Amino acid sequence: MESFVFYIFALMTITGGWIVIYSRNLIYSAFSLLITFVGLAGLYGLLMADFIAATQILIYAGAVLILLLFGIMLTARKTSIEITQSNLPRLPGAIISSLIFLLLMVVIFSEPNWNSATNPGVRETVPMIGKLLMTKYLIPFELASILLLAALIGSVFIARREES
Amino acid sequence: MITVGLYHFLVVSALLFSFGLYAVMTRRNAIGVLLGVELILNSANLNFVAFARYGIFSMDGQLFALFVIILAAAEAAIALAIVLNIFNNFRSINVDEADSLRY
Secondary structure (H helix, E strand, C coil), X not given: CHHHHHHHHHHHHHHHHHHHHHCCEHHHHHHHHHHHHHXXXXXHHHCCCHHHHHHHHHHHHHHHHHHHHHHHHHCCCCCCCCCECCCXXXXXXXXXXXXXXXXXXXXXXXXXXXXXHCCCCCCCHHHHHHHHHHXXXXXXXXXXXXXXXXXXXXXXXXXXXXXX | CCCCCHHHHHHHHHHHHHHHHHHHHHCXXXXXXXXXXXXXXXXXXXXXXXXXXXXXXXXXXXXXXXHHHHHHHHHHHHHHHHHHHHHHHHCCCECCCCCCCCC
């Protein structure tokens, strides 16, 4: 049963990723990225990381993807209706990325005892995450809040139109 | 049927990383490059969570995944602002044409 669910979500993730790089229409790419995000949230749930799964749905599928769609719509040229694009020559990119994929496969499967340290998994993740955020990871947590504030102000400042 | 282990998740993550790398290398549109960057960040996140489940680090991987998601949100906002500015200046978001700081 677990492997069945895994293969469904893995298929969603990889199919979405493939359409992202295969489609020439950027709108199709963005919406298939949504499929990838939902599949990844399912995989996180399978890995007993329910809080991360919910955060993935909320922030990636809810916020980042909407931002990217706004970017696509706002930068479409008014003269041409289609939001397609021409890509660079594909062959060198395909060769390099498949070589890196093969290298990753070799590294993954040449390490025999990665699987040996299986822990039972934390049952209640949300209290643990809350405690860790307030004790061990307090400074990164506060830095992240300052970073989000700086990103908010900076993006508004960069993207505003010049009044001249 | 084989039980799902760490290797399954690592293979999915490696595939996503290669897809993202391919998108970053071949897309001309700046938004397409951003989609590739999102794929790469998500593959790293999947690795963090998988090692949090199957490794000796019990919850630290999940915390790192959380921080990666926060950084990705900030990165998307800033990158979109820069892309909009490039579009206002160059009338195009082709990353080959935007080769000067001042227009």
